[in-house]
Each structure stands twice: as C-alpha cells, then as structure tokens.
C-alpha cells in the first residue's frame with residue numbers, strides 16, 4: 700500500500716530530495732555547458748532528425764538546458780510544441796516561435812516556468828508529436844522515470860496511450876541521474892531513451 704512508510708511514494712520523495720540537492724550545487728556555467736552538450740547529443744537521435752513535430756519544454760533553474768535544442772530543432776523546420784500548466788496539473792500546448800514568444804509565468808507554489816504566448820492548442824495537441832522530450836529527475840535501466848511529482852507527464856503518457864499515439868519518449872537528464880532503481884507506481888510508464896551530456900542510452 701503506497702501510503703505506508705517505505706512505499707514507492709515515499710521512496711520517490713526521498714530520491715527527488717537527494718537529486719534536487721545535487722542540482723542545486725550546479726553553477727550557471729555547469730548548466731549552460733550541459734545544455735549545449737545535451738543539444739548536440741540529442742540532435743544525433745534519428746528520431747529527432749526525422750521528426751515533424753516535437754513536444755518539448757523550456758528548462759528553468761538547474762534543469763539541464765533545453766533552449767539550445769529548441770532553437771536547433773526550430774531552425775531545422777521542426778514544429779516544436781511547449782507546455783503550459785493548467786489548474787490540476789494537466790498540460791495545454793502552444794507552438795514555439797523563438798525566445799521572444801515565451802512568457803515567464805509564476806504558478807502558485809511552483810518554480811517559475813516559461814510558457815508559449817501564442818494560440819493554445821489544447822491538451823490533445825501532444826498526440827501530434829513524433830517525439831516527446833520529458834523533464835525528469837532520474838531514470839533507471841528499465842526506463843522508469845522520476846518526475847517532479849506533479850503528475851503532469853503521467854497524464855500526458857496516459858493521454859497518448861488513450862489516443863493510440865506512440866511517439867518516442869525521451870527524457871533529458873544529467874549523467875549522474877541515470878540511477879540503479881526508480882521506485883514505480885502502477886500509473887508509471889517507461890521512456891524509450893535518455894539523453895545526457897555524454898550521450899544517448901536506449902531502453903528495451
């Protein structure tokens with residue numbers, strides 16, 4: 700029973716706290732360098748080279764940087780969708796039209812996010828994506844991902860499954876965040892690959 704001490708929920712909470720503490724020690728230079736290496740590695744993925752639509756997100760704070768990757772994809776003519784947080788933690792989507800098309804949004808109790816300012820396409824727009832780039836704090840050898848705990852991407856994955864959409868699911872992390880074991884709950888779904896500054900690892 701997951702509400703009991705030692706269940707997957709408390710295991711996730713402890714692991715999140717440890718991983719966020721490590722991220723908090725990174726300097727802005729560390730974050731920027733990791734972001735450019737990450738973009739380079741990610742662009743080697745054939746899935747991204749052939750994608751028409753990619754669902755991504757704008758990194759904030761000590762998250763591995765995504766802006767370099769978003770701009771490179773856009774320059775290649777890829778349609779890049781970005782999330783906007785809805786009440787209840789579901790995600791709406793809008794097209795990325797360059798850095799000037801982002802607005803800093805402060806949702807109560809959350810880190811400030813950068814969200815697209817243009818037309819909102821609705822939560823189902825993500826089902827158009829050929830690749831979904833997911834944020835996270837860790838992944839294990841099975842591809843089980845630890846998120847921030849909002850459940851936004853759990854909902855995205857459930858929505859994709861419901862629509863019969865099967866995009867490539869790729870999580871973007873630092874090297875040290877590929878760990879031995881991520882505690883999982885019944886709703887968790889594995890990703891297909893992780894990109895870190897040192898390369899790509901696929902899960903079977």
Ligand SMILES: Nc1nc2c(c(=O)[nH]1)N(C=O)[C@@H](CNc1ccc(C(=O)N[C@@H](CCC(=O)O)C(=O)O)cc1)CN2
Pocket residue numbers: 756757758759762782783784790808809810812834835846847848849850851852
């Ligand atoms: N850059 C970025 N954009 C993103 C996400 C993300 O993880 N990173 N999301 C990922 O789903 C979605 C938004 N969901 C979010 C969920 C939690 C928090 C957050 O600040 N969590 C706090 C803890 C708050 C709490 O415990 O309630 C934190 O992690 O410090 C932010 C966004 C969509 N956009």
Ligand SMILES: Nc1ncnc2c1ncn2[C@@H]1O[C@H](COP(=O)(O)OP(=O)(O)OP(=O)(O)O)[C@@H](O)[C@H]1O
Pocket residue numbers: 711834835844845846847848849850851852853854857884886887
């Ligand atoms: N399909 C879903 N619909 C609604 N709520 C869900 C769904 N899947 C999971 N949840 C809820 O979301 C909450 C957070 O789940 P979990 O701790 O697995 O988040 P996470 O995977 O770390 O975060 P994220 O998915 O945002 O990256 C849980 O309370 C869970 O019950």
